[in-house]
Amino acid sequence: MRPFSTVIAFSAVALHATNTHAIPPQAVFISSAADSYSGIPDVKDAVNPICIPFYGLRDAIMGGLFQGRCNLNAKAAIRISFHDAGPFSLASQAAGLPNSGADGSIIVYPEELTRDLNNGLQTIAGLLAPLPDQFNVSPGDVVHLAGTLGLLACPGGPSTTVFVGRPPPRNIAPDGFLPNSAHSIEFLTARFADMGFSEREMVTLVGVHSIGKQMFIDPTKINATFDTTPDVLDTRFYTETRDGKVTPHTILLDSDVGFATQPPTAKHWESFIGNQTLWAIDYAAAHEKLSVLGLDPETVAGLIDCSEILPLPIDITKLLVPGPVEGGEEPMVDPVKLEAVTRRYRSIWLA
């Protein structure tokens, strides 16, 4: 039998291979070098010279801010990548109005952070803001690399393409375009369609609430999480939301409950229940779209794929506690196995 770590390495590569971007060269050889490979590509093996500064930026974010784990900064980084790009509007684009997009404006214009729906993002914005100058890269590249790395810091999160070369933001993102959990499902579906996302992509993207918490919706439950396993990006979020499961430490957003139970979106919601692999594949594609939302087609065509810098994703489907689960619930991730994999494949960044 192969050692446990080797098995994980194989499955992580398999998940990686489902994405469209290049697989880091080290990952290809992981079957023969599994015992020595850390899961983290080294700058000395850089393939594209343009990507070299992004290795340092990767370490500043994944090590300096996340310490290799799904900590508060990693979670906030995923959210800020959405709040940066999400105010994009196809209708505004067609009308020639000022617009938003995946441009990093949220760390450039402090006024965006004074908006209610951006509450809670001030700390991560402040931590990311100095990095463009420090690494001589654009604010958009910093925000969207941080989002991608946040996903990889949270076990279960998939690998998505790292595009670099975004131009500086043209303007402050127009106000009033971010979705609100009190909006109707009809309204939210229309708002996501105006961003360019299908109903299914919308349902896929909100799956990251699996690692989320709330501070500003219900003041009586500050820090309540959106599922009972907030340190892993698992599909338990979909199950618990559909079932209306709430504990003293969890809370459900009205919007998520609506997606889970109302006909236009419920079928997509249902498809992810118990299907971590499907969610991870679909999520990677939707997040990749988010990471270039609103950029001009010529800009997108000129972006460089620097996915070579990414560490391996951690495939939690190989880390489950074996055996039947009481009450028909989904199996849990074994914390001891998870810690072993985290120490092995996030080694250089751990505090």
Ligand code: HEM
């Ligand atoms: C219908 C669309 C959405 C609504 C209404 C919504 C709403 C919310 C709300 C109310 C919170 C809690 C904020 C707080 O009180 O602290 C939250 C957290 C979060 N959201 Fe969303 N969200 C939506 C879509 C998304 C998308 C598309 C993403 C990313 C792709 C995302 C990522 C996150 C993350 C990661 C958190 C947790 C942040 C943390 O724990 O620090 N959300 N969202």
